[in-house]
Amino acid sequence: MKAKSKIILHDHNHDGLDRRGFLECMAWAGTGMLWTVTGGLLGSAVLPGRAGAAEMDMGSFSFVQISDSHIGFNKEANKDVAGTLKEAIARINSLPQAPDFILHTGDLTHLAEAEEFDTLDQLLKGLRTSQIFYVPGEHDVLGDNGKRYLERFGKGTKGQGWYSFDHKGVHFVALVNVMDIKENGLGILGNEQLEWLEADLKERSSDTPIVLFAHIPLWTVYPAWGWGTSEGAQALSYLKRFGSVTVLNGHIHQTMKKVEGKVTFHTAMSTAFPQPEPGKAPKPGPMKVDAGKLRDYLGITEVNYTEGKGALAVVDTTLA
Amino acid sequence: MRTHIQRRFRRLYGRFILLIAMSTVGVTFADGVPRGRTLFLKNCAHCHADDATGDEGPDLHGLEKSDKWIARRIRNGVKGEMTAFGEKFSQKDIDALIAYLRTLK
Numbered sequence: 001m002k003a004k005s006k007i008i009l010h011d012h013n014h015d016g017l018d019r020r021g022f023l024e025c026m027a028w029a030g031t032g033m034l035w036t037v038t039g040g041l042l043g044s045a046v047l048p049g050r051a052g053a054a055e056m057d058m059g060s061f062s063f064v065q066i067s068d069s070h071i072g073f074n075k076e077a078n079k080d081v082a083g084t085l086k087e088a089i090a091r092i093n094s095l096p097q098a099p100d101f102i103l104h105t106g107d108l109t110h111l112a113e114a115e116e117f118d119t120l121d122q123l124l125k126g127l128r129t130s131q132i133f134y135v136p137g138e139h140d141v142l143g144d145n146g147k148r149y150l151e152r153f154g155k156g157t158k159g160q161g162w163y164s165f166d167h168k169g170v171h172f173v174a175l176v177n178v179m180d181i182k183e184n185g186l187g188i189l190g191n192e193q194l195e196w197l198e199a200d201l202k203e204r205s206s207d208t209p210i211v212l213f214a215h216i217p218l219w220t221v222y223p224a225w226g227w228g229t230s231e232g233a234q235a236l237s238y239l240k241r242f243g244s245v246t247v248l249n250g251h252i253h254q255t256m257k258k259v260e261g262k263v264t265f266h267t268a269m270s271t272a273f274p275q276p277e278p279g280k281a282p283k284p285g286p287m288k289v290d291a292g293k294l295r296d297y298l299g300i301t302e303v304n305y306t307e308g309k310g311a312l313a314v315v316d317t318t319l320a
Numbered sequence: 321m322r323t324h325i326q327r328r329f330r331r332l333y334g335r336f337i338l339l340i341a342m343s344t345v346g347v348t349f350a351d352g353v354p355r356g357r358t359l360f361l362k363n364c365a366h367c368h369a370d371d372a373t374g375d376e377g378p379d380l381h382g383l384e385k386s387d388k389w390i391a392r393r394i395r396n397g398v399k400g401e402m403t404a405f406g407e408k409f410s411q412k413d414i415d416a417l418i419a420y421l422r423t424l425k
Contacts, residue, residue: 072400074400075376111397111400111401111402111403111404112403113399138366139403142363142366142403142405142408143397143403143404143405143406143407143408144407144408145407145408147407180362181362182362183358183361183362184361185361185365185366185370226366283369283375284375285367285369285375285376286376
């Protein structure tokens with residue numbers, strides 16, 4: 001296995017450790033840097049490696065987010081998206097602590113064709129972790145209003161594919177914001193789903209850590225490119241009373257992080273191809289980079305939860 | 321004489337039918353454009369860009385293809401290239417999209 005060779009750094013903790021210090025620390029630990037939020041304050045620390053595995057036993061766990069695998073895409077930005085997804089799978093399988101499950105935050109396929117879904121399904125069978133939770137991206141539902149997606153991944157879900165589940169004290173909510181997207185490209189949740197979300201959260205105590213995941217960012221990243229969800233603020237208003245909220249999205253094919261009160265927003269890299277930074281290109285479509293640099297832009301996201309620490313730690317790792 | 325009157329009547333009747341047909345097409349076209357634009361922005365702009373000048377998909381201005389060809393492309397897509405919208409769009413939707421695309425010079 002190739003060592004994690006590049007970590008996305010977001011050091012906002014002002015704890016006296018500079019970037020080099022952190023890199024050395026990571027090399028020593030053989031893991032990566034993470035950032036944490038406790039009581040709304042952004043911090044950073046070093047991920048537990050094998051030495052910290054014992055800490056993961058009691059009420060603690062990790063899961064991995066992958067996103068935007070776009071199986072079927074075959075243009076210049078990456079002519080082998082199946083190959084890079086396999087690399088992501090190998091990276092997940094080589095984590096010191098096997099994740100309890102995987103979240104795929106949408107755009108599983110590029111054109112929602114049956115054979116693309118089949119290919120994805122086959123590739124993901126290579127994961128050591130068998131439990132995978134999905135939400136659709138707009139590419140998965142565009143041509144048939146999600147019929148094929150829901151046939152495969154919508155069993156037991158509500159409405160157009162939304163659902164929630166609990167895992168070791170953390171409440172996970174999967175939202176669908178890609179059905180009938182708005183004219184300006186923004187995601188849409190719809191009244192039925194919002195009502196369901198409000199009712200779903202009402203049953204939880206405010207000290208329950210919440211993880212919300214959906215394809216299009218629930219916060220407004222860059223509306224000119226449709227990178228946001230029209231009723232995102234309404235959805236998030238139901239979460240104000242909770243002490244720890246983590247929002248995980250994909251769609252924009254790059255990591256972006258924001259903390260607002262006790263809510264941490266995070267977008268993941270794609271496993272397929274990069275897209276430009278907001279406003280730094282005329283259009284947001286697939287970005288071609290030098291072949292040798294492609295894997296610097298693709299990656300996975302590992303999320304760790306330790307009971308009692310009130311924080312989920314999010315670590316992005318590229319495929320480089 | 322009777323034949324002449326019949327011929328004249330037929331010609332006038334033909335022109336009348338043509339006028340009716342043209343005005344019907346005109347109404348359909350005018351109605352279709354805003355609907356077609358909405359459908360375009362919600363379904364096509366993601367790949368062809370909001371202004372249809374192309375992004376991942378091609379520029380759609382000045383298409384030199386027949387309506388039938390465009391309708392087939394929208395309905396069936398292109399394997400590995402473009403989503404097939406045949407299960408989603410009605411014939412009316414496709415007509416509206418074509419009407420909108422025809423405004424893109």
